[in-house]
Amino acid sequence: MMLLPIIFCLLVVQFCEVSNAGVTSRYVRKLEASVDMPKQCFPPPPGFNAPEQVHITQGDHVGRSMIISWVTPIHHSPNVVAYWEAAAAGGHHGHKHKVHAKTTTYRYYNYSSGFIHHATIRRLKYDTKYFYQLGKHDVSRRFSFRTPPKVGPDVPYTFGVIGDLGQTYDSNQTFEHYVSNPKGQAVLFVGDLSYADNHPFHDNERWDIWGRFVEKSTAYQPWIWAPGNHELDYAPEIEEYMPFKPYMHRYHVPYKASKSTSPLWYSIKRASTYIIVLSSYSAYGKYTPQYKWLEQELAKVNRSETPWLIVLVHSPWYNSNTYHYMEGESMRVMFESWFVKYKVDLVFAGHVHSYERTERVSNIQYNITNGLSMPVKDASAPVYITIGDGGNIEGLASSFTEPQPSYSAFREASFGHAILEVKNRTHAFYTWHRNQDNEATAADSTWFYNRYWYPHEEPK
Numbered sequence: 001m002m003l004l005p006i007i008f009c010l011l012v013v014q015f016c017e018v019s020n021a022g023v024t025s026r027y028v029r030k031l032e033a034s035v036d037m038p039k040q041c042f043p044p045p046p047g048f049n050a051p052e053q054v055h056i057t058q059g060d061h062v063g064r065s066m067i068i069s070w071v072t073p074i075h076h077s078p079n080v081v082a083y084w085e086a087a088a089a090g091g092h093h094g095h096k097h098k099v100h101a102k103t104t105t106y107r108y109y110n111y112s113s114g115f116i117h118h119a120t121i122r123r124l125k126y127d128t129k130y131f132y133q134l135g136k137h138d139v140s141r142r143f144s145f146r147t148p149p150k151v152g153p154d155v156p157y158t159f160g161v162i163g164d165l166g167q168t169y170d171s172n173q174t175f176e177h178y179v180s181n182p183k184g185q186a187v188l189f190v191g192d193l194s195y196a197d198n199h200p201f202h203d204n205e206r207w208d209i210w211g212r213f214v215e216k217s218t219a220y221q222p223w224i225w226a227p228g229n230h231e232l233d234y235a236p237e238i239e240e241y242m243p244f245k246p247y248m249h250r251y252h253v254p255y256k257a258s259k260s261t262s263p264l265w266y267s268i269k270r271a272s273t274y275i276i277v278l279s280s281y282s283a284y285g286k287y288t289p290q291y292k293w294l295e296q297e298l299a300k301v302n303r304s305e306t307p308w309l310i311v312l313v314h315s316p317w318y319n320s321n322t323y324h325y326m327e328g329e330s331m332r333v334m335f336e337s338w339f340v341k342y343k344v345d346l347v348f349a350g351h352v353h354s355y356e357r358t359e360r361v362s363n364i365q366y367n368i369t370n371g372l373s374m375p376v377k378d379a380s381a382p383v384y385i386t387i388g389d390g391g392n393i394e395g396l397a398s399s400f401t402e403p404q405p406s407y408s409a410f411r412e413a414s415f416g417h418a419i420l421e422v423k424n425r426t427h428a429f430y431t432w433h434r435n436q437d438n439e440a441t442a443a444d445s446t447w448f449y450n451r452y453w454y455p456h457e458e459p460k
């Protein structure tokens, strides 16, 4: 007899969990095939051995260095970057400095790369515009960037967030929407760049095409790279055994500055943020290098200096799409309790080709005998955002699990990108823009409150 009220209560709890679930957007994007843009869309720049595929990223831990990377197709020379401070108030350009690059090449199956150059320019002034020039004489090309403001707790800064971009017509829409938005000062890129591996023999020319495709942003503002599964290029069937070979030759990151032993995981500080990049496709079990590094790294973060603690990782820990379902689960089990302990603000992931934002939840009570295996609301937990919706050749992941789980606040199967505007130590405004009829439409926006300085519940 006593069982009946208990069963009734359990049913009520179950019903509440379902009815508390978030929004599954009713917007239905036209599901057309995503195909890669023809190679001819992105020819090399004119001129013999002209520098191409230019991209920059932060070159140290605090933002006073920049890694300038580019490719010359025929010769290794010139491998010099000249740079100078843009005109100051008096109208005078700064002195010209020159730095030699380290140059590398690689072979992949029947492909031979061009000469890939990486030059780190150091001791830059904060919050200052610089010009830089690659190549010589009639084939020289000039670009510019602005260094970030000095690291500090209330320094505003705005990031674009993009994942799984690829090089289709949809990728082009996402990219153009980001480029046409003047707010973004740097990009947090959550992995899966070129999708060259979806072509026969991992056609590495697609890596070159992708470098040209994104150059009009990557040459002018730093993209902070995280590795995805499409960077692995591990292909024993064609005797390519070195994981991440094209990616690690082409995209250098300042991993040594954060005492990491691998470019696949590292950290930087930028303005008021501390950004940790993890690798879903490198060992992260107990005692592994990535595990030990992250354990020490999280303890180092000083929230009085960088209030915003943000993690980039390719495979999402919380996502309710049927595509790639629970692939991030083993890493969640390893690291989630640390994220709660250290009050990580935001985790951006990609991999699943649709958009989703979670409530602040954790699932760290479970210990195999206690039966506590459900995510619960947790004010110390991050918001998990899946933004693998850049628009690549594999198309949208439009099949969500039903009913929408209570941890899921908003989800939609559209392509798009996001803008994260950090305002000060307590507030950041976030907007996800879907690609809708050739326009970027703000489809999900919210304030985020900092977990260390203002750990209140955000408005719905």
Ligand SMILES: [Fe+2]
Residues within 6 Å of the ligand: 164, 192, 228, 229, 230, 314, 350, 351, 352
């Ligand atoms: Fe992926």
